[in-house]
Amino acid sequence: MSFLAKCRSLAQGIFARKPLENRMDDELRAHIAHYADDLESRGMPRCEAERIARAEFAGLEGLKEECREARGLRLFDEMAQDLRYAARGFRKSPGFAAVATLTLALGIGANTALFSAVKSWVLEPIQFPHPDRLVTIWSHDTKRGSNLGLTAADYYDWCAQAPVFEHIAAWNDGYRFAITGEGDPDLVRGARVTFNFFQMLGAHPVMGRDFTPEDDRPGAAPVIIITDSLWRSRFGASPAAVGGTLKLDDQPVTIVGILGPEFQFALAGRVQVWKPLALTAAERQERGNGFLNSTARLKPGATVARGSAVMNSITQNLERAYPETNRNRGAVVRLLAQEIGMDYANELLAVFGIVGCVLLIACTNVANLMVARATGRQREFAVRLALGAGRGRLVRQVLTENVFLFVAGAVLGLGIALEGAHWLSSLMSFDIRGYIPNFGEARVDLSVCGYALVVAVATGLLFGLAPAFETARLDVNRRLKENARSSSGTATGRLKNCLVVFETALALTVLIAAGLLGNSLVRMFHVNAGFDSRNLGLVRLDMAEAKYPDRRRAEEFLSEVLNRIRSIPGVEQAAASPEIPFGEYYMNMPYAIAGAERAAGTPAETQLTQVASVTPDYFATLGIPLRRGRGFDGRDRDDTLPVTVINETMAKRYWPGAEPVGQHVLIGSKRVPLTVVGVVADVKRADLTEKPMPQIYRPFPQARALNLIVAVRTASDPLAIGSQIRSAIWALDRNQPVSEIQSMDAHIREQHAAAVYVTQVTALFGFVALCLAAIGIYGVTSYSVAARKQEIGIRIALGATTGTVIAMILRQGMLLAAIGLVLGAAGSVVLTRLLSSLLFDIRITDVTTFAAVGALLAATALVASYVPARRAAVADPVKTLHHE
Amino acid sequence: MPRKDAELLQGTLDMLILKAISLQPLHGYGILLRIQQLSKDRLQIQQGSLYPALYRLEHRGWISSEWGESENKRKAKYYHLTASGRRQLRAETESWGRLTEAIAGVLGASEES
Numbered sequence: 001m002s003f004l005a006k007c008r009s010l011a012q013g014i015f016a017r018k019p020l021e022n023r024m025d026d027e028l029r030a031h032i033a034h035y036a037d038d039l040e041s042r043g044m045p046r047c048e049a050e051r052i053a054r055a056e057f058a059g060l061e062g063l064k065e066e067c068r069e070a071r072g073l074r075l076f077d078e079m080a081q082d083l084r085y086a087a088r089g090f091r092k093s094p095g096f097a098a099v100a101t102l103t104l105a106l107g108i109g110a111n112t113a114l115f116s117a118v119k120s121w122v123l124e125p126i127q128f129p130h131p132d133r134l135v136t137i138w139s140h141d142t143k144r145g146s147n148l149g150l151t152a153a154d155y156y157d158w159c160a161q162a163p164v165f166e167h168i169a170a171w172n173d174g175y176r177f178a179i180t181g182e183g184d185p186d187l188v189r190g191a192r193v194t195f196n197f198f199q200m201l202g203a204h205p206v207m208g209r210d211f212t213p214e215d216d217r218p219g220a221a222p223v224i225i226i227t228d229s230l231w232r233s234r235f236g237a238s239p240a241a242v243g244g245t246l247k248l249d250d251q252p253v254t255i256v257g258i259l260g261p262e263f264q265f266a267l268a269g270r271v272q273v274w275k276p277l278a279l280t281a282a283e284r285q286e287r288g289n290g291f292l293n294s295t296a297r298l299k300p301g302a303t304v305a306r307g308s309a310v311m312n313s314i315t316q317n318l319e320r321a322y323p324e325t326n327r328n329r330g331a332v333v334r335l336l337a338q339e340i341g342m343d344y345a346n347e348l349l350a351v352f353g354i355v356g357c358v359l360l361i362a363c364t365n366v367a368n369l370m371v372a373r374a375t376g377r378q379r380e381f382a383v384r385l386a387l388g389a390g391r392g393r394l395v396r397q398v399l400t401e402n403v404f405l406f407v408a409g410a411v412l413g414l415g416i417a418l419e420g421a422h423w424l425s426s427l428m429s430f431d432i433r434g435y436i437p438n439f440g441e442a443r444v445d446l447s448v449c450g451y452a453l454v455v456a457v458a459t460g461l462l463f464g465l466a467p468a469f470e471t472a473r474l475d476v477n478r479r480l481k482e483n484a485r486s487s488s489g490t491a492t493g494r495l496k497n498c499l500v501v502f503e504t505a506l507a508l509t510v511l512i513a514a515g516l517l518g519n520s521l522v523r524m525f526h527v528n529a530g531f532d533s534r535n536l537g538l539v540r541l542d543m544a545e546a547k548y549p550d551r552r553r554a555e556e557f558l559s560e561v562l563n564r565i566r567s568i569p570g571v572e573q574a575a576a577s578p579e580i581p582f583g584e585y586y587m588n589m590p591y592a593i594a595g596a597e598r599a600a601g602t603p604a605e606t607q608l609t610q611v612a613s614v615t616p617d618y619f620a621t622l623g624i625p626l627r628r629g630r631g632f633d634g635r636d637r638d639d640t641l642p643v644t645v646i647n648e649t650m651a652k653r654y655w656p657g658a659e660p661v662g663q664h665v666l667i668g669s670k671r672v673p674l675t676v677v678g679v680v681a682d683v684k685r686a687d688l689t690e691k692p693m694p695q696i697y698r699p700f701p702q703a704r705a706l707n708l709i710v711a712v713r714t715a716s717d718p719l720a721i722g723s724q725i726r727s728a729i730w731a732l733d734r735n736q737p738v739s740e741i742q743s744m745d746a747h748i749r750e751q752h753a754a755a756v757y758v759t760q761v762t763a764l765f766g767f768v769a770l771c772l773a774a775i776g777i778y779g780v781t782s783y784s785v786a787a788r789k790q791e792i793g794i795r796i797a798l799g800a801t802t803g804t805v806i807a808m809i810l811r812q813g814m815l816l817a818a819i820g821l822v823l824g825a826a827g828s829v830v831l832t833r834l835l836s837s838l839l840f841d842i843r844i845t846d847v848t849t850f851a852a853v854g855a856l857l858a859a860t861a862l863v864a865s866y867v868p869a870r871r872a873a874v875a876d877p878v879k880t881l882h883h884e
Numbered sequence: 885m886p887r888k889d890a891e892l893l894q895g896t897l898d899m900l901i902l903k904a905i906s907l908q909p910l911h912g913y914g915i916l917l918r919i920q921q922l923s924k925d926r927l928q929i930q931q932g933s934l935y936p937a938l939y940r941l942e943h944r945g946w947i948s949s950e951w952g953e954s955e956n957k958r959k960a961k962y963y964h965l966t967a968s969g970r971r972q973l974r975a976e977t978e979s980w981g982r983l984t985e986a987i988a989g990v991l992g993a994s995e996e997s
Binding site for chain 2: 027030033037067
C-alpha cells in the first residue's frame, strides 16, 4: 500500500510535472491568503497583512525545492538535467556521438537480431495453444538406442491404454501427391494423418472443417485439407475451393478445409496436402512394419515424466504380449517444442555467443572513446567539483551520458535488427524454412525491443564504469593547477590498455570461430562425394500406380522419357533411380553374403544397407567410376540372371584380396540371390561427412519402381534447360507430374545448410569484429600518441629518427595486441567447443587456423597503430613544442 | 530554515501533523493553527518546514489530499489521514509515550541522587 502510494506519487511527479507544480503554487498561495485573512481580521490593513504573510514565506523557491525533494523528485530533476546536459554535450561533438552511436547500433542491432532468431526458433518454436502439453512419442529400439517407425497396431494399443493423453495422433509425412486435372500437373509434398491430428495440435482450418472419425475409415469418400500456400497458388485464394474437388494421384478428392497461413508443423516440413490415413482393419493389425510417427497432447496437469512412465509400462506390456514383434521396443516421450528447437539450438547459441562478443567489442570501443572524453573534460569536472558539486553527482552524470548514448544506439540498432532478422531468414532456402519454426521468420516484437533496451542500459552502466572511475578519482587541486593540455597519467593509460587487450581477445575469439567454420566448410565441400556433382540436374518423376499397374509399361515410358531428354541439345546423358545421392531418403534392405553364412555355419545376423535400382546409364551419368567388372546394360532384363553391382567398401569388407565379381549377395527377407558383376567407387549417400557403407545396385528391369528421380548430365548449367525437360515429358503425357529441375550442387549445399548458414553468419560477424578491433586499436594508439606529443617532440628534437619513434610506439601497441591474442586464444578454446558439432575434419584447437587468424589480427593491429605512429613521428617538433 | 527556539525533535512534527488531521481534515494553514491551539500556543510551527513535511507524508501514503473550499470561501487543499496513516499515528504515539516515560524516569532519578 505504502509502496504503491510512493510509486504513484513518484509517477505523478515525473509524468504530471506541470500540474503538480501548479498545484504546489496554488497551495502555498492559499496558505498566504489564509494567513493574511487572519491578520486582517485582527485589524491589520489588507495590503499590510498580505506583505507580512508573504514575507514569512521568504525564499519560496527554496521551499518548493524542499517540497520536491520530500516527494523524492530531486533525483529525477537531476537526471533530467544530466540528460539535457548530455544531449547538449553530444550535439557539440557530433562526430564523436555519431561514431559511438553507430558502433553501438551495430553491436546491439546484431545482438537483437540474433535474439529474435533464438526466440522464434528455440524459445517459442510452436504457435499452437498450450505448447507445454504437446509431445512427440517415438517408438524406440531400446537395444540400439535409435528411433523406429511406429506400427499401426502399436499406435491403436497406445490410444486405448494411455488415458494420460488427451489425444494421440499418428502421421506420416513421406508422401508426394501428383495433382493433375486443370492447370499444369504438379507434385506436392503430402502427409497422411489420423483424424484427430489437427484437434490434437489445437489448430482448426480457417475455412471449411476439420477431419471427422468418418473420414478416417477405410472406404470413406476421400477428403483432404490443404495449406494456405497451396490454396493461394493453385486456387487463387478462391473461397469456392472449399468443397471443390482435386485430382490427387488420379483420384478425385474433396477439399474440406483450408489451414491458416501461420499453420506450421515443423517436424513434417513444407507439407501442403493433409489426408486421413484411413487404414483398413487388416492394416490396423500390422505389428511388423512401422511407418508412422506420433504426436500427442497431454491432459491438463499431466507432465512429460508422467506420460513417459505411462508409455513405458504400456510398451513393456506389449513386449510381453507380442514377443516376436515388440522385443526391445520402447517409447520416448519428449516435448514437441524441444524436438523442433533442438536441431538448431546449439548452432544458434554458438552464433549468439559470437554476436555477444561483437557487442562487447563495440561496447569496449565506446568505453574507450568515453574514457578519452572524460580525460579531456577533467578540467571542466574539476571546476564543478571545486564549485561544490558532489563527486557522486559527477559520476552519475557520466553514467547518464553513457546510458543515453547506449540507448540511442539501441534505437538505431533496432532498425539494424529488423533488417538483420530478415537477412538471417533470407539466407535459408524455401524448403529448409518449412522445417524451421515459424517458417524461419524471426520476428522483432515488443519483447525483442525490450531486450534491446535492457541490453543497452545494462551495457551502458557496465561500460560506463570505466569513464566514471576516471571521473571519480579526479584530483581537483592538481587538475586545476596543471596545464589543461598536458596529459594526466598512467592510470588512464592503463585503463585504456586493458580495454584494448580485452577487445583484441574478443576479436580473436570471433575470428577463430569464423576461421574454424570456414576451414571446415572448405574441407567438407572438397570431400570426394564419389561422383561428379557439377552440371548435374535432378527432376522428380512420379508415375501413378493407377496408370501403370503393369510395371513393364512404366519401364517403357521411362526409357522413352530418357531418350527424349537425351535428344535435348546440351544434355549429355540421362538416367533414373528411385534413390539418388543426397535425395530425400534412401531405403535400407536386409542383406547377407552367401559364402559368409556357410562359413559361419549359422545364419549370419542380417545387415541393413542401401539397395538402389538404377537404369543402365546411371554410373556414366553421375560419373561414378567403375573399378572392376562391368556396369549394367541391355543384357540385364527381368528374365535374365539377377545381377548386382556393389561398391568398393562392400567388396573390401567381404572379399578382401579376393575377386568379388562372380560372388553372391542375398537380399531382402526372401533372400534373393544376386550375382556380383561389377564394383564401383563409394558414393556418399546423404551427408558429405558420413563414413562409407556397403552399397548394392540393381538393374532397373529387375527392380522396377514408380517414384523416380531423373538425373541429367548437361554441358553447362542444368537449370537453363529445366523447362525443355518438362516439355519433353509433357509431349509424351500431358498429365505426367514433373517437379522443377534442381541442380545437384545446390542440393548438396542444402543438405549442409546449417553449416553453410552458420559459417556465413559467423564470417560476417568476424569481419565486423576485425573492423571494430582495428578502430579500437587505432583510437587508443592515436590517444596515447597525442598524449605523448610533447615527449615525442623532445625526442625528435634530441635526434631520434622517424624510425625509432615509430618503432617505440609500435612496440607498445603490439605488446597489448600480443597479450590480447594469448588471452583470446585461451577464450576461444572454451567458446568454440559449442561449434564442435558443426565442424568436420578439423579440431577445435586447429593450429593452422589459430596461427592464421592470429597473424591476421596482429597485422591489423600493426596497421592500426602504424598510422598514428607515423603521423606523430613525422610531425614537426618545433611546431609541436611551440604549441605547448 | 527553522529557528532555534522553535525547534522540534526530529520526527515529532510528522506526528503532530498526523494527530492534528486525525480529528478532522484540514488545510495547511489550518494545521498550523490547530497545532498552536492544541499546544496552547506553546508550539510554534515554522511555515517553511510544514509543507515539505506534508509532501513527505503524502509521498509515504500516510495522508492524502483533495481540493475543497475553506471557511473563508477560498480554494484550499485539505489533508486527511489514510488507513496506514492512522496505524502510523498509533504506533508513533505509543513509542512517544514510552520514550517520554523513559526520559522522565532518567531525569527524575538524576535529581534525587
